[in-house]
Amino acid sequence: MATVILVRHGRTTANASGLLAGRTPGVSLDETGRAQAAAAGERLAVVPLVGVVSSPLKRCRETAQFILDRQKGPHAPVDAGLTECDYGQWQGQTLADLAKEDLWKVVQSQPSAVTFPGGESMAAMQARSVAAIRRHDAAFEAEHGPGAVWAAVSHGDIIKSVLADALGMHLDMFQRIDVGPASISIVRYGTGRPTVHASNTDAGDLSWLAAVQAHGDAPVGGGAGHAAPPAQEA
Template sequence: MTVTIFLVRHAAHDNVGSFLAGRMEGVVLGEAGRAQAERLGQRMKREDIEAIYTSPRERTRETAAAIAAACNLGLPQIADALDEVNFGDWTGKTFDILNQDRQWRRWNSVRSLSRTPGGESMLDVQHRVLGLIETLLTNSGGKRLALVSHGDVLKAAVCHVLGLPIDAWPRFDIAPASITTITVGDWGAKIITLNEMSP
């Protein structure tokens, strides 16, 4: 049996790129992000999705809800394994401040050997998201699933499918409101589309 999984990054919140939102509460989609999510939902209507799983963060739940509404599906299921990276003490800091932090610079150079302060490593992130995918392949019964998560989480999954080390994360983009499609079967897994943007 072949299963198609749509890895969807949440639509943009108003301050994306200015600070590290991480697992902060109250980071929601603004007007532009809601419009992105609606376009994403319209794009996903043609994919015959059977179920949607989402990170517990507000911005991912809002994005998943827009897809579910467009596809006439029930409420998305929250999956902690899709949660944003636990950035620990870095959460909420601006990138101007973070760029002065030697540990932050190391994190962005050698993530395979780094851990966020009070948080987790990218290998931890990869382990949890792949564990969820394995569970869904075994137990969901669905053949076309959407997983709504965050850029770094989805990059960790893509690196695994492509056989790349986790430190290869800067070599490709996972933009807000993008879709990356993978298929998985007894023969393995492959990427069908990467970072597809809705019109």
């Protein structure tokens, strides 16, 4: 299958003030978030993306634009399957206040049992986000071949749930995964199983993705890894 680059949106005004934005409309990147998104776009500039798909929320569309500004071809359609979890009555509250709720402990220890009051269950969140990623991945491979690389711009819990699925982890373990603002994670869906090539990175060369090849079995012993990036001239 193709390779998907999972990009979380950059830091927002809500992140900086400790609010759970959820699906609140109009939440934008702050100055730090714009710098983070620009850095992610710069890292991905060496990778000819066949497509960029974004959550419909503003902070993701803004982040996607920083990526598109360094690409030549793709545009960024939105997909509601990649939107933020519906936190229901939790939306708009401070994390400090939410941490006092009994449900907070369940979110931390047994997210598969959580349905946010007036909102979405975390299991439903994972199911629809994984389905969206796999659907787009299959479509990009069908159109561009197994070497296709594309990007999905989404939210922290969404990307964590996709990574947990790719790693074969139960949703109850997904809080062990960290996904920072504007971080880049990489998953390739093979015929037998997904392979996670990177998680929560905010630095490092990605030029090897421009020549990614289809693969089958995992190399015993770890293999030779990716080719080193070309040396920079002084």
